Amino acid sequence: MNKILFSSISKKFVMALAGLFLVLFLPVHLTINFMLLKSDPGPFNNAARFMATFPVIRIFEIVLISALLIHITWGITLQIGNWLARPVGYAGGSKSETAFFSKFMIWTGASVLIFLVLHFINFYFIRLGLVKGNPEDFYSVAHQLFKIPSYAIIYLACFALLGLHLYHALSSAFQTLGLNHRIWTPVVKVFAWIYAVAIPLGFAIILITIWKFR
Amino acid sequence: MAALDSKIPEGPLAQKWTKYKASVKQVNPANKKKLDIIVVGTGLSGAGAASALGELGYNVKNFCYQDSPRRAHSVAAQGGINAAKNYQNDGDSVYRLFYDMIKGGDYRAREANVYRAAEVSNQVIDHFTALGVPFARDYGGTLDTRSFGGVQVSRTFYARGQTGQQCLLGCYSSLNRQIKKGNVVMYPRREMLDLVVIDGKARGIITRNLITGEIERHSAHAVVLATGGYGTIYYLSTLAVNSNASAAWKAHKKGAFFANPSFIQIHPTCVPQLNHFQSKLTLMSESLRNDGRIWVPKEKNDKRPANSIPEEDRDYYLERRYPAFGNLVPRDVASRAAKERCDAGYGVGKTGLAVYLDFRDAIRKQGKKAIENKYGNLFEMYKTITGSDPYEEPMMIYPAGHYTMGGLWVDYELMTTIPGLYAIGEANFSDHGANRLGASSLMQAAGDGYFVLPNTICNYLADEIRLPKISTDLPEFADAEKSAVERLKSLLSINGKQTASSFHKRLGKIMWDYCGMTRNEEGLKKALVLLEELRKEFWSDLKVPGKINGVNQELEKAGRVADYLELASLLVTDALDRRESCGAHFREEFQTPDGEALRNDSGYAYVAAWEYAGEGKSHILHKEHLKFEEVELKVRSYK
Amino acid sequence: MDLRLKIWRQKDASSQGSFETYPMEDVSPEMSFLEMLDALNKKLVEQGKEPVAFDHDCREGICGSCGMYINGHPHGPVPAVTTCLLSMRYFRDGETIWIEPWRARAFPVIRDLIVDRSAFDKIQTAGGFISVNTGGAPEANSIPVPKKDSDNAFDASICIGCGACVAACKNSSAMLFVSAKISQFALLPQGRIEAKERVRAMVEKMDELGFGSCSNTGACEAECPKQIRLTNIARLNREYYKAF
Structure with missing residues (x-):
C-alpha cells in the first residue's frame, strides 16, 4: 500500500488536490481584499476578524496550511526526482512544442513561496503574535505597507508569477486527476487562462489603487 | 544421409493433426522443468513458441539481435492475418483456405502441413483476440475481415495497416508474461554465430553479445530457429536492413538441409527506389489492391502527370489480362506483370521502373473518409517517404524482394534434418510452396509458434528426459x-x-x-x-x-x-x-x-x-516428392 | 547539399563522450536521415575510422529501433515521423545538424547514439499483458467489443517503444509510453480483468527505474512519431486511482 501512496502518480494526485484547494481560497481572499478600497476600515477588519475566529474557517485554515505544505513538499520531491532523471542535457536544447509555463513551475512556485513567507511576516504572523503589530487593524497594516514602493513592486511581481503558476496549475490539475475530455478540457484551459489573469489582476488593482490613489 | 522422411501421419488429411496430437509422446510436467529449450528469434513464431513453451513449463532461453524482442520484423507486416472463420458466410472453410494456399503456392507445398496451418488458423485468431490484439471490428462489436490477393473469400483479419505490429505486440506481451514468471529468460542483442551439435543432435548455440562483444555458449535439449527469411539477399528489399540468414545458414552447414532456396516472393506493391544510397524498399500493403487500380499509360514514354492522362489513355493491365481476379491476382503474377510493362517501356516515374496504383475511383465512390479509415496510415507513410499525396495523385509502386518461401527443410513435426533442431515461421520452407498468398505469413508463423511446435517438440523431448543439463564445457x-x-x-x-x-x-x-x-x-x-x-x-x-x-x-x-x-x-x-x-x-x-x-x-x-x-564441394540435392492426395494439380489460372 | 554534422561520439558506457564535427557533402534531398548517416559511415570506414553506431532496423518507421535527438527534437524537426523516415529534403544547404543520443538516466548511453532502452521492456514485463494461456482462449467473436472502444484501443496500441517521449520530456518521464499500453488494455473487456494489478505493477516499475514524473508539459505528445495522445495519460491516472 505504501508503494501506491508514495508513487509518482499518487504524489501528483495529492499535489493536484491540494493545489485546487488553494485555488479555491484565492477568490475568497480577493473578495475580502476589495473591502480595502473602502475608506472605512470597519468592514475589512470585521471580515478579517471573522476569518480569524469563525470555527469552520479555522478548520479550513488548518486544511489550507496542510495542503500548502504537502503541495510544496511533493512539488520539491518530484522536481528533484525529475532533475535526477536527466543527468546529461541536450547540447541542441529542446525545441519541442510544449505547454510553455509548465517548464517553470518549480521556479514560479518557489517565487510564490518566497512571497508567501514575506506575506506571512507582514500579516499572518502578526495574528499569531510572532511579529509586532495590531491584529485588529489589518486595514491600516495593508494601507501602510502598500505605500512603500519596494514592497509594492515586490508584491506586484509576485502577483504576475502567481498568475503564471496558476495558468499551468489549473489546466494540469484536471489532467492529473484523470479528467481529460474532448469538450471540457478546452473549456478548462480557457477558464484557467481567465482565472490566472483575473485573480492576480484583482490583487494588483487593489494594491495599485491604494499605493497611488490613497 | 538416408532418404528424407517427412513423417506425415497416416489417415485422412482432415484428421492427421488431431490423430497426431492424440498419439504423440508427452513429457510430464515435472520433467518439463528439467528440459531447456533455446529459441532464436522473437517474431510471431519465435516469441509465440517461447511463450507457449514457457507456459508448458519448459525452461526457455529466447534470443534476438535487436535491443528488444518487440522489434522483430514481423512488426512490419501490414495487411492482415488469414483464418478460416467464415464470419462472412461466404463459404469459407479450413478446406478452402488449405486449397487456396496449395493452389496459390503453385502445388509445391506439402499437403499435410498446409492443411494443419489452415486448421490452427482459427485458434490463432482466438488467441490473439484474447491477448488484446485490437483487430478491426464492425459496429456490432464482432471482428471485421477484408479480402486479399489470390482468393475469392473475405478471411483476412486486420488492424488497420499495422496487423503485424499488433500481432507481434500480442506475442511480445505473452512472452513478457513468461519472462515475469521466470519460465523464459530473454537474451536481447545477441547474434547466433553457430549451432552446437553433439552426437548428431542439436545441443546449443554460440552467440556474440552485440554490446560487449563477448562470445557466449548456451546449451539446451533442443534448439528452435525462428530467424525469419533471407530477402535482404537482394540488398534492397522490404525486410529490416539487419534481417539475415546467418543462423539458418550456420545450421545448414552443420547438417540441416536447405529447401527450395530459390523460391523468393517479389512483392508487387513497394515504394520504388529513389536514390543511390537507398537502404530499403518500403512495402505498401497488398490490401491497397482491394481499392486501388493499377495502370500504366497506353503510350510508351508518356511523360504527362498521371492526373492529366485521360481514362482512354490508361491501360489497366491487370484488369485487362486477368478479368476474373483483376487487381487481386496473386503477388507473383502482379509483380511479373509490372515488370513486363516496365521492361516494355510503359513504366512511369523518373526511372521508368514504376506503375501507378490509383485510388481516384475508390475515393469518388466511397468517399475520402472511408479510404482514410482503411488505409490512412499507409497513405501517410507513402507521403512521408515520397512527398506526394496519394489522395491527390496515384501512388507509384514497383516490386521488391519480400518473403522467402524457401528455408530450412522440416518434417511434419517442424524438425530439420538435425535431430533436436527445429525451424518455424519464415525460417522453414514448409507451407507456402512456390508462392505465398497475402496474409498467410502471420497466420503460419503464429500457428507454428503457438500451436504446432509445442505439440510436436514433446515427441522428441520425451526421449531426452534422462539427459541432465548439458554442460557448455564439452x-x-x-x-x-x-x-x-x-x-x-x-x-x-x-x-x-x-x-x-x-x-x-x-x-x-x-x-x-x-x-x-x-x-x-x-x-x-x-x-x-x-x-x-x-x-x-x-x-x-x-x-x-x-x-x-x-x-x-x-x-x-x-x-x-x-x-x-x-x-x-x-x-x-x-x-x-x-x-x-x-x-x-x-x-x-x-x-x-x-x-x-x-x-x-x-x-x-x-x-x-x-x-x-x-567447403568447396557442390551441394547434394535430395528430393522430397510431393504426393497430392486431396487436390488435383491444375494450371493456376486467375483469368 | 552540404551539411555540417555535430555528432555525439562515445566509446562505451563508461567512457566520456564528446561532439565531433563531420562535414557532409553532396547529400541528396531524397535520402532518409539514416541513409545520410550510412553515407557518412561508408566514408569513415573507408578512411579506416570507426563508424557512428546507431540502432536501426526496419527503416519503415514501425520497429522503434532508431531514434536520435536531432536539432532539439527527438526524431528531428518533422512531426509524426521516425528518424529512419525523416527525409533530408527538410534540411537546408549549409545547415549545421546536432545529433545526440536520447538523454535519460533510465536510458544510459551504450555507444555513440545507441542507448539502453531495456527499462521499457522491464515495464512491459511487470504487467503489460493479459494472462491467457495458449489454447485457452474463447471463440474470438464471443467477446464483442464496441467499435469505438476497439478503435481507441488501437490508437493507443500503435506505440513503437522508441523512447522519443522520454527523450523529449524535460523530466525523462515514461508516462506516455506506460499510458499507451494501459489504455489499450483498459479499453478492451479482455484487459479489464487484471486492470488493477497491471496498472499498479507497471507504474511501480516505472518509478523504480528512474524515470521522472509527468508535468503535463506535452512534449511527449508533440514528438511522438505515432501521435499517441495525452488523453492516454489522463486515462492512466484514472486507472491508477481506480486501483487503490
Whole structure:
C-alpha cells in the first residue's frame, strides 16, 4: 500500500488536490481584499476578524496550511526526482512544442513561496503574535505597507508569477486527476487562462489603487 | 544421409493433426522443468513458441539481435492475418483456405502441413483476440475481415495497416508474461554465430553479445530457429536492413538441409527506389489492391502527370489480362506483370521502373473518409517517404524482394534434418510452396509458434528426459566457439578497402538481375561466376574497422554478408535445377504462349532439399516428392 | 547539399563522450536521415575510422529501433515521423545538424547514439499483458467489443517503444509510453480483468527505474512519431486511482 501512496502518480494526485484547494481560497481572499478600497476600515477588519475566529474557517485554515505544505513538499520531491532523471542535457536544447509555463513551475512556485513567507511576516504572523503589530487593524497594516514602493513592486511581481503558476496549475490539475475530455478540457484551459489573469489582476488593482490613489 | 522422411501421419488429411496430437509422446510436467529449450528469434513464431513453451513449463532461453524482442520484423507486416472463420458466410472453410494456399503456392507445398496451418488458423485468431490484439471490428462489436490477393473469400483479419505490429505486440506481451514468471529468460542483442551439435543432435548455440562483444555458449535439449527469411539477399528489399540468414545458414552447414532456396516472393506493391544510397524498399500493403487500380499509360514514354492522362489513355493491365481476379491476382503474377510493362517501356516515374496504383475511383465512390479509415496510415507513410499525396495523385509502386518461401527443410513435426533442431515461421520452407498468398505469413508463423511446435517438440523431448543439463564445457562447444571466433578474426584481418555494405549492394544487384522476378539459364550461370568472383573479392578487399570486443556494427554486417555470399550460390543453383516455372520462380524458357508460368508436374513436383557437402564441394540435392492426395494439380489460372 | 554534422561520439558506457564535427557533402534531398548517416559511415570506414553506431532496423518507421535527438527534437524537426523516415529534403544547404543520443538516466548511453532502452521492456514485463494461456482462449467473436472502444484501443496500441517521449520530456518521464499500453488494455473487456494489478505493477516499475514524473508539459505528445495522445495519460491516472 505504501508503494501506491508514495508513487509518482499518487504524489501528483495529492499535489493536484491540494493545489485546487488553494485555488479555491484565492477568490475568497480577493473578495475580502476589495473591502480595502473602502475608506472605512470597519468592514475589512470585521471580515478579517471573522476569518480569524469563525470555527469552520479555522478548520479550513488548518486544511489550507496542510495542503500548502504537502503541495510544496511533493512539488520539491518530484522536481528533484525529475532533475535526477536527466543527468546529461541536450547540447541542441529542446525545441519541442510544449505547454510553455509548465517548464517553470518549480521556479514560479518557489517565487510564490518566497512571497508567501514575506506575506506571512507582514500579516499572518502578526495574528499569531510572532511579529509586532495590531491584529485588529489589518486595514491600516495593508494601507501602510502598500505605500512603500519596494514592497509594492515586490508584491506586484509576485502577483504576475502567481498568475503564471496558476495558468499551468489549473489546466494540469484536471489532467492529473484523470479528467481529460474532448469538450471540457478546452473549456478548462480557457477558464484557467481567465482565472490566472483575473485573480492576480484583482490583487494588483487593489494594491495599485491604494499605493497611488490613497 | 538416408532418404528424407517427412513423417506425415497416416489417415485422412482432415484428421492427421488431431490423430497426431492424440498419439504423440508427452513429457510430464515435472520433467518439463528439467528440459531447456533455446529459441532464436522473437517474431510471431519465435516469441509465440517461447511463450507457449514457457507456459508448458519448459525452461526457455529466447534470443534476438535487436535491443528488444518487440522489434522483430514481423512488426512490419501490414495487411492482415488469414483464418478460416467464415464470419462472412461466404463459404469459407479450413478446406478452402488449405486449397487456396496449395493452389496459390503453385502445388509445391506439402499437403499435410498446409492443411494443419489452415486448421490452427482459427485458434490463432482466438488467441490473439484474447491477448488484446485490437483487430478491426464492425459496429456490432464482432471482428471485421477484408479480402486479399489470390482468393475469392473475405478471411483476412486486420488492424488497420499495422496487423503485424499488433500481432507481434500480442506475442511480445505473452512472452513478457513468461519472462515475469521466470519460465523464459530473454537474451536481447545477441547474434547466433553457430549451432552446437553433439552426437548428431542439436545441443546449443554460440552467440556474440552485440554490446560487449563477448562470445557466449548456451546449451539446451533442443534448439528452435525462428530467424525469419533471407530477402535482404537482394540488398534492397522490404525486410529490416539487419534481417539475415546467418543462423539458418550456420545450421545448414552443420547438417540441416536447405529447401527450395530459390523460391523468393517479389512483392508487387513497394515504394520504388529513389536514390543511390537507398537502404530499403518500403512495402505498401497488398490490401491497397482491394481499392486501388493499377495502370500504366497506353503510350510508351508518356511523360504527362498521371492526373492529366485521360481514362482512354490508361491501360489497366491487370484488369485487362486477368478479368476474373483483376487487381487481386496473386503477388507473383502482379509483380511479373509490372515488370513486363516496365521492361516494355510503359513504366512511369523518373526511372521508368514504376506503375501507378490509383485510388481516384475508390475515393469518388466511397468517399475520402472511408479510404482514410482503411488505409490512412499507409497513405501517410507513402507521403512521408515520397512527398506526394496519394489522395491527390496515384501512388507509384514497383516490386521488391519480400518473403522467402524457401528455408530450412522440416518434417511434419517442424524438425530439420538435425535431430533436436527445429525451424518455424519464415525460417522453414514448409507451407507456402512456390508462392505465398497475402496474409498467410502471420497466420503460419503464429500457428507454428503457438500451436504446432509445442505439440510436436514433446515427441522428441520425451526421449531426452534422462539427459541432465548439458554442460557448455564439452569439446563441441569449445570447437564451435573457436571456429566462430576465428571467423570473426579473419573478417577483421582482411583489412582491404571496401565496406561490407558495398559488397552487399553488389551481391543484391547480381541476384536481382539474374535471379529475381524472372530467371534464365544463361543468366543464372553467369550469376554463379559473378558470385564466385565477388566472394573472392570480399575475402581479399573487405574493410572492417574496430575489434571483436564492444559494439561493432560493421563486423555484424560483414558476417551476414559473408554468409549471404555462400547462400546466394545455392539459391542460384536451385533456380538452375528447377527447369520449370512455378509460383515466384519464373524461368523464361518455360512459359505459355501468353507469358504465364509453365509448370512441369511430372518432373518437378518435389521439394529440393540441399545438403551441405563441405567447403568447396557442390551441394547434394535430395528430393522430397510431393504426393497430392486431396487436390488435383491444375494450371493456376486467375483469368 | 552540404551539411555540417555535430555528432555525439562515445566509446562505451563508461567512457566520456564528446561532439565531433563531420562535414557532409553532396547529400541528396531524397535520402532518409539514416541513409545520410550510412553515407557518412561508408566514408569513415573507408578512411579506416570507426563508424557512428546507431540502432536501426526496419527503416519503415514501425520497429522503434532508431531514434536520435536531432536539432532539439527527438526524431528531428518533422512531426509524426521516425528518424529512419525523416527525409533530408527538410534540411537546408549549409545547415549545421546536432545529433545526440536520447538523454535519460533510465536510458544510459551504450555507444555513440545507441542507448539502453531495456527499462521499457522491464515495464512491459511487470504487467503489460493479459494472462491467457495458449489454447485457452474463447471463440474470438464471443467477446464483442464496441467499435469505438476497439478503435481507441488501437490508437493507443500503435506505440513503437522508441523512447522519443522520454527523450523529449524535460523530466525523462515514461508516462506516455506506460499510458499507451494501459489504455489499450483498459479499453478492451479482455484487459479489464487484471486492470488493477497491471496498472499498479507497471507504474511501480516505472518509478523504480528512474524515470521522472509527468508535468503535463506535452512534449511527449508533440514528438511522438505515432501521435499517441495525452488523453492516454489522463486515462492512466484514472486507472491508477481506480486501483487503490
